Amino acid sequence: MRFRRKRNEILEGDLTPMIDMTFQLIAFFMLVINFSEVELSEEINLPMSELARPPEEAPPFKITLNLKEDGSIKYYDQLIAGIDVIKPILVREIRQANSDGVATSDVVVIIRADMDARTGDVQRLMNKCKAEQLENFSLRVIERLR
Amino acid sequence: MKIRGYDKENEEIKLAMTPMIDIVFQLLVFFIMTYKVTTMEGDYNIRMPSAAAEPTLTEETLEDFLEVRLQADPETRFLQTIEVNYGADRQVWNRSAFPVRPAPGEDLTAAQLQQNRDSRKVFASLNQFVINIVGSGSSDPGSGSEIEAEIDADPALRYEDTVYSIEAISGYKDDQKRIVKLIEKIKFRDTTNQSP
Structure with a gap:
């Protein structure tokens, strides 16, 4: 019989649609991936607000400080025990900003404080920044959806 | 002339798909794993120039100056009273109920929900007060007011x-x-x- 012979051949499914689909998925995830968010700590529960909008233009230089509930600060992967020892990091960042041609007064300090943090801690952190001639602050909140 | 391999030329060329598919799946898994669903984050901009650069308060600037005092409850650290001073206008609001947070995996009861709603009223009162003082001053709603606000918050306040x-x-x-x-x-x- 003729059919028998065909059955002995290697049966190969059509892989084209699957590869198409997989490439689509890869392209999608590549586009949505955002490596610029590494400085945002996930341990922080930001306060919610209806009015805050993402900034229209990115600041020339930003320093993102994550203030935890207990008053410690997360800076990238580094955990800083207290607000009083933040100075070396600020000094280093300001030097970096100045070498990039950004004046100290144009640097934006983004404060991502936990909703249960003490307001006094936020103010102390701002005072520490002010002592280094930093003037612009952004209090980060998360958008409340209704 | 007989060319070696001539017979094969008419056959279909088969690409080795397996390595490519392997790599493609690796990539796919990587991107899926690093994908993070993030909610939009926004900013409130606050400018605090150092004290030396700041002009001193004169009678003129004092007029456009709103002072907001926030007092926290010593135990819960939630807001207790808001006091505002705008010129001769002074008001104090007391927050009667404090917001209740649900325990993990639990829902708020109707009474607790009401309590939360009431506790937000204190901010609505503050909002209304600011609307009144701004509305009497400037006419352009899009640009914001010239009035300056200073927040004097209890250090313990949440x-x-x-x-x-x-x-x-x-x-x-x-x-x-x-x-x-x-x-x-x-x-x-x-x-x-x-x-x-």
């Missing part, structure tokens, strides 16, 4: 409530869900010389 107060001072959403700006110049009271 940051959350400070943000709600800033929200109430900075603007509101109108019926069409557009943001109307009220006061843009918001800063904290200078506490540099105070002990923590």
Whole structure:
């Protein structure tokens, strides 16, 4: 019989649609991936607000400080025990900003404080920044959806 | 002439698909694993120039100066009273109920929900007060007011409530869900010389 012979051949499914689909998925995830968010700590529960909008233009230089509930600060992967020892990091960042041609007064300090943090801690952190001639602050909140 | 391999030329060329598919799946898994669903984050901008650069308060500037005092409950650290001073206008609001947080995996009871709703009224009162003072001054709703607000917050106060107060001072959403700006110049009271 003729059919028998065909059955002995290697049966190969059509892989084209699957590869198409997989490439689509890869392209999608590549586009949505955002490596610029590494400085945002996930341990922080930001306060919610209806009015805050993402900034229209990115600041020339930003320093993102994550203030935890207990008053410690997360800076990238580094955990800083207290607000009083933040100075070396600020000094280093300001030097970096100045070498990039950004004046100290144009640097934006983004404060991502936990909703249960003490307001006094936020103010102390701002005072520490002010002592280094930093003037612009952004209090980060998360958008409340209704 | 007989060319070696001539017979094969008419056969279909088969690409080795397996390595490519392997790599493609690796990539796919990597991107899926690193994918993070993030909610939009926004900013409240606060400018706090150092004390030396700041002009001293004169009679003229004092007129456009709103002072907001936030007092926290010593135990729960939630907001207790808001006191505002604008010129000769002084008002104090007391927050009767404090917001209740649900335990993980639990829902709030109807009474607790009502309590939460009541506790938000204190910010609505502050918002209304600011609308009144701004409305009497400037006419352009889009640009915000010239009035300067200074927040004097209890150091123990939960940051959350400070943000709600800033929200109430900075603007509101109108019926069409557009943001109307009220006061843009918001800063904290200078506490540099105070002990923590």
